[in-house]
Amino acid sequence: MMLPKFDILTIEQVDKIHKNSMKILNEIGVEFSYDPVIEIFKKHGQRVEGHRVYFDPEFVENMVEKAPSQFTLHARNPEHNLVCGGENIIYMPGYGAPFVYEADGLKRDATMDDYNNFVKLAGASKNMHMTGGTVVEPTDVEDEIRHLEMAYSHIINSDKCFMGSSSGYEHAKDSIEMTALLHGGMDVIKEKPALICLINSVTPLKYDDRMLGGLMAYAETGQAMVIASLVMSGSTGPATMAGALSLQNAEVLAGITLAQCINPGTPVVYGSTSAVTDMSTGSLSIGNPENALFTSASAQFARFYGVPCRGGGGLTDSKTVDAQAGYESMMVLFAASTTGVNFVMHTAGILQYYMAMSYEKFMVDDEIAGMILRYLKGFDCDSDEKMAFDVIEKVGPGGHFLTQKHTRKNFKLEFFRPALSDRQSFDGWSKDSLDTNQRAKLKWQEVLASYVPPALDPEVNEKILTYIEERSKELLKK
Template sequence: MTRPTLATLVPEEIEKIKAASLEILERTGVNIDHIEAREVLQAAGAKVEGERVYFPPKLVMEAIAKAPRQFTIHARNPSKNITVGAGDPVLAPGYGAPYVTLASGLRRKATFVDFIKFAKLSGSSANMGISGGVLVEPSDVAEKDRHNAMLYACIVNSDKPFMGSATGEKHAKDTLRMAGILFDGEKGILKQPVMISLINTITPLMLDERMVGALIAYAEAGQPVIIASLGMAGATSPATLASALALQNAEILAGITLAQTIREGTPVVYGSASSITEMRNGSLSIGAPEGAWIIATAVQIAHSYGLPCRAGGCLTDSKILDLQASYESMMSLQAAGMAGVDFVLHAAGILESYMSMSMEKFIMDDELCSMVRRFLRGTKLDVDDLAVQLIHDVGPGGQFLTSDHTYQNFRTEFWQPTLSNRETYDQWRLNDSLPMINQAEKRVNEIVDNYEIPYLDKSIERKLKEMAGI
């Protein structure tokens, strides 16, 4: 079975972008606001002048070669383990939004109650492989305790893998300690990857102390990291898409080189989050077609290095759950799926250019994820699947509705919606004729109200709760 593939550039064009990135790294360099990181890179062969680090191409390419093409993240429930880079996309919910948008369209600051609800929606999803990280920023939890409270909520409400805090070395080490409690009891030593964390660059060409501190902590512990760049073409990146890709690639390679220099073989994901600037007001546009094109091209670049790629999601600039939110989300998700993205962050719930999350959109996006996953699965082409003999037996003018072949295959061959409505108009009118957003709102309440929290040993839960300060 051949998976649908979306390619935007030919290999020679990809090589031009890669060459430009190496020139940027060697000639312009990257500002790294972390003394230890600069010292480690200098010892490995990089040139350091103040905070500026200049990367020789040989150092970069040798570091890339040390990173694994795929890796497994282990869940506390082994049946929920995920493999990144194996061909099927790992889907993760929205990340980092400070606001929640209600079904009415009203936007407000996110709370810890919202966070728990999103954790339950993610835990119940058959499509999300990750329980979450910063599902939303709960404004009612003190910032010093927020990272532990969020991690506790993700761990308790789901037995899937989770995302670690990347807001500094201390927070990363808190995450590692909590993971140690979960997986190794009192030993606190992680023997295998059990989480993944998002390390963001600052475009153009900067890595700040908090992100680098977290990167070093996770790399030393052998835990996977996504090295992601979010350039705004026309603002923080040059306006042409080629230059935006070259700059993004340079930043990501700098982070990957640091990770491999800290610990050879650290699992890393090439993270693309760049898009364009809405030039009329200077804001980021993530629902633009150029953003979907960057997603597809970034996958080609990442895979040409032998690296798994993070990009895409149900991305939109819309402020509410409307038609714009739907068509932009499907465009970016389908592009990610067809291009072969390995890790799809923001796969469900995100609105307003990463600024807000919607529970109703989470439900609708989850349906989109299911649709795209079915599209990517394709079909088998065995003799029974081709059904030539059946077609011959039925012949012209016949029907297949009552055949055994249909009965044996339709449940696995046909995608079945949980939200989309396929009734006739008359059936729809008889069955409440609820608009989609109201159906999604109803579904949110059903999931949250009836959610069964996975079993977790009470002594472990108590230790995690104490550390979370809840």
């Protein structure tokens, strides 16, 4: 049994924010730059002026209702199939960072080698359910073919689910085609969705061509998508929490409505990464209580609309793996996990508000994720053995439990076993005196060195490699 998830908004507050969002959608509208999308909304009878769409609230509610409350995302190894929605939680690495920060503070451009390494670390981790997507921006691979190389990394380095490109219709189509080859054909994945992508609005109240093209490609083929809004409260959105949440909610509902217009029943995830603007620098700030509140409120709104939720992560503004990185990450990931987020991009590796990935941070977050997964399991009171009356009776007053079979069996089932935290005595620790950052560095090197990627059927591999080769030629010619 999983812990029951708690609400942070009252029913009255949910109602007020919902109505505010509907008023935004109806009276202010949302701008969609992509012409095919404008045609779709016209066809569905929405008021359109230029590229701005004014939504009928009832229409939005009806379309959102068509989205499934949960769905299964299929992995090449069925043991790694994931149910997205309900009580489930899915963790994966950070997404989209252009830089890698090393343990000694060095900042450098992320490369394809880093990409493969993070996919492998996620493949090896028992706390990461997926290998994620765009785990870094591999800046040493040409832009035109980056999406092909990235998708292949997930395919060859792990047999867990992964995310595909949403960078325009064409790139999205490539990711979907490659996934179809992996799973035995487009018909197979249309029936059993195997790919999910991230569609972001441009706050306030816009969607751009690139993302809308991606959205269309995924919706047409019945693949899943996260539709997310990142309101930077104070700059791209109002500085009040209720206002920013209303704005985010309007944007996400507009995106979900569009996906359902294109393909009713297509799996979507309600996404939020809203946080605040640092008013001294203008930069995004994500390691804070406001982000935790936005995340938890988003989970509640996703429940309200009957769709799965994406939000949170091991999020921090710190530039290095220090105490700030730890406490901020724990706060946001804990809030997301205990209030019902289902899909957690950025669970592991992020430093400095999504700007960088760090191997050491990945290991720290992996540890945090393990702790939270244990916490979510709560208490098991289902059997006499778990209630332990017999062994308490056997030991009696004044004895100890260390030599009981009950103990030897159950501590392994019930206790979280740290992979990174140090629980030694002072003397034990002081032999090497390693802090978390230093221990994490040793740990990821060890994990990478011993990781063996699960074998991929050579015939399938050949087909995918041929696809990449042909598409690369075409794309680089342009």
